[in-house]
Amino acid sequence: MNAASRLMPVAATTAVFLLGFLVCSLTFPNFASLRVVMNLFTDNAFLGIVAVGMTFVIISGGIDLSVGSVIGFTTVFLAIAIERWGVPPLVAFALVLVICALFGAAMGAAIEYFELPPFIVTLAGMFLARGASFLMSTESIPITADLYSHLADHALRLPGGARLTVPAMIMILVVLGGMVLLHLTRFGANVYALGGSRVSTALMGVNVTRTTIRIYMLSAGLAGLSGIVFSLYTSSGYSLSGVGVELDAIAAVVIGGTLLSGGYGFVFGTFVGVLIQGLIQTYISFDGSLSSWWAKIATGLLLFAFIGFQQATLRLARRSRRHATGGAHA
C-alpha cells in the first residue's frame, strides 16, 4: 500500500468526525464552541487513555478484554488506599500503576508461554480484576483527599469559558506519547511486525515474548492510569465503574481505522474514534428528547460501516496487487 491509501481509513474517520461536528453545529446554535470541544475531551479522557493501550494490543494482533475491570479495580483500590489506609494519593497512584502493569505482564506471559488465545486469557483477567474489586468493596467510596479537590479545580482557562482540565491534559499527553512510542521507536515497529506475522517477526530476531508481555503491560498500565483519571473525574471509587469500557475502547479503535486482524493502524485514528463516540453522546444530551440507547445503536452502525469499509479496501488492495504482479502470486 502506498502512503495515500495507508492513510485513507484515518482520513475517512476524521472526515466522519468533522461532518458529524458540522451537523451538530448546524442543529444546535451553541454547539460550535471551544467549550464544547474541551468538555468532549474531559468527558472522554478515561476512554481515550485506555483506547491508546488497546490500539497497541490490537495492532499486535491481540485483544484485551480486561481493561474495564482494571479501571474498576483501580478506582476501588485508590479509594481504599487513600481513605482507609491513609496512603498519600501520589504514592497510591504509583502503587496502583505498578500493580496494573504487573497484572498486564502476567496476562501477556500467560498468552505467550502457554500459547493461549488472548481473548480468553484477558477474559479470565476481566473476571479476576472485577472480582478483586468486588472483594475489596461493593459500595461506592467517596475520596475526600485534598489533592482530588485541588486537581478537580485545576484547569487551564481558555477563551470563551473553556477549561482544559487535568484529565483532558493527561489524555492529550498519552495520545502524543502513544504516537511517539508506536511510530518512532523500535518497540512500535515490533508491535506492527507482530501483527503482520508472528513467525516472520520471530525469524527476524525480534524477541516476541518480551514484546507481547510489554504490550499487555502497556495496555493494563494505561487502564490503571485511566482508572486514576476516572476516580479524579468522579472523586470516588466504585467496583462497578468501567463496566463495558473494553467494548467502547475496541469500538473506538476499529472506528479509528485499525485493522482487528493486526498489523495496521494509527493512534491518531483511535483518538478521533473516541471523539466520534463522545460526539454521539453530546448530540444526544444536547437534543434532550433522544434516549441514550440510540448511542449504542449509532455506535453499532458506525462499527459496521467502518468494518465493511476496511473489508472492501482490503479486497481492492489484494486485487490491485494481483494485477500488478500479473497473477504470478495469485
Added chain:
Amino acid sequence: MSLRLPRIGTSQVVALLAILAINWVVSPQFFDIRLQDGRLFGSLIDVLNRGAPVAILSLGMVLVIAMRGIDLSVGAVMAICGAIAASLADSHSLPVVLAAALGAGLLCGLWNGFLVAVLGIQPIVATLILMVAGRGIAQLITEGRIVTFTSPELAFLGGGSVLGLPTPIVITLALLALTVLIVRGTALGLLIEATGGNARAAALAGVGTRLITLAVYAWCGLCAAIAGVVAAADILGADANNAGLWLELDAILAVVIGGTSLFGGRFSLVLAVVGALIIQAMNTGILLSGFPPETNLVVKAVVVLAVLLAQSPRLKGLGSSLFGRRA
C-alpha cells in the same frame, strides 16, 4: 481411539460431582428433593433450573466455537427476544409470540453468519457489532421501560412444570436431544469439525463451509432467542438492560469447560451442558455457603485459568514428554 472414547468427559463429570459433593457438605439438605403441587423442589432442581438459560446458550455456542468462531452477541440477542416476547405476550397468542421472538433470534444469527461467512469478517468483530447495538435495539423495543406481562401460557415456559420437572429443564433436555440428533445423527457434526479444523482444506474437499457457517450462527441466534424467552418467562418481564448480561461469557466458559477446543475442530454437546451445570453449581454453592456472591467472579476466573492451562498445547507437550507416550 475406541478405548479412549469412554474417558472423554470423565474429568468434567468428576468436577461436577465434586462441586455437588462440596455443596452437600456446605448445606446438608442439598440433595433433598420433594414433590409439591406436582412440581419437584430442592437445591439440585434449582441448579438445573437456574442453569437452563446458560445451558441452552451453550448448545448454540458450542457449534460456533467448534468452527473456530465465537458469538459475543448472544446476551444482547437474549435481551432483544425477551423484549419482543414480553411486549407481545398479553396481546397475541403464544404461537405468534414465539414465532416473533424466535424469528428475531434467527434473524440476528443470520446477520452474524452473513458478516462472518459472506463478508469474511473475523467472528469476534462481526458479533461485537450486534453485542454493542443489540442492547440498544432491545431498549428501543421496550421503550426503555421494564415490560411486564401476565400471560399464563408464556409464564408456563419459565415457571411451569412438565411431569414434575420445571419447564426450563424440559426445554433444555429436549433441545439437547434435538441438537445431538441433528448434529451427530447426520454428517453435519463431522462437517462442522472439518470446517473448524481447517476451513480451507474442508472447502477444497467439497464441504460447503460458507453455508455451514451461516447455518451454525443462525442456530446460535435461535438458541439465544429460546434462552431469552425462557429468562423473560421466568421473571414475567423483560429488562433490556440486564437480561442476558454477561451470559455470553458464561456460555463461552461452559463450552470451554466442556472440553471444546477454542482452536476449533472438536466439540461435545453434552459436555457443554455439563459445563453450564458446573458453573451454576458453583454459583449455588457459593450462595449456600454464605460467602459473599462477590467471590463468584474470582472463583470463575480461577476455573477459567485452570481449564485453559489444561488445554494449553505447551503444557500438553510438557506432560507427554515427562510421562512418555503411555496414555
